[in-house]
């Protein structure tokens with residue numbers, strides 16, 4: 292619950308709020324993930340590339356603390372599933388909390404998509420994400436450790452969602468979120484997140500129609516013996 296004095300502070304904080312660019316952390320530029328996909332519309336597995344945090348920002352539309360939370364938390368979880376191999380974006384499915392930032396991280400890093408039955412959204416899961424490797428069923432949940440996120444981010448965020456923050460209040464919230472994002476980037480993900488394996492996790496049935504993801508059907512097909520392609 293936000294106190295009245297805090298609102299007064301927000302309303303008067305315009306001139307002291309740091310410009311977002313001024314505290315945007317360079318550390319985010321080092322966040323990256325090695326992924327593998329199929330190599331064409333009916334292709335085989337093996338097309339490897341590196342995704343960066345900047346790629347995530349462009350896909351999502353802006354830099355924000357939620358993107359940092361999702362990228363670090365899910366990235367660490369995927370590292371648990373793929374400690375020494377590229378993240379296989381043809382073999383993952385994920386349930387994400389409904390935040391616009393978290394959901395965008397989920398689909399980009401895992402390759403999961405609602406229309407193919409590999410992406411679901413729920414605000415009743417424990418933590419931020421529940422991700423499962425389809426081929427062997429291993430599943431993990433990831434949660435932000437209590438106390439890592441300042442309470443003001445959520446309390447002021449709720450006011451903003453209700454469109455109750457003044458223009459200067461919005462600027463102050465942006466500065467608070469950017470500070471939180473920077474502080475989080477400076478943390479060891481193992482200290483900031485709790486990753487828990489969920490034995491025998493059963494993927495819930497999709498609530499709507501799903502379709503065949505035709506670009507992964509041949510992912511394990513052998514290579515043409517006479518092909519000159521690498």
Ligand SMILES: [Zn+2]
Pocket residue numbers: 351353354355356357358391392
């Ligand atoms: Zn965002």
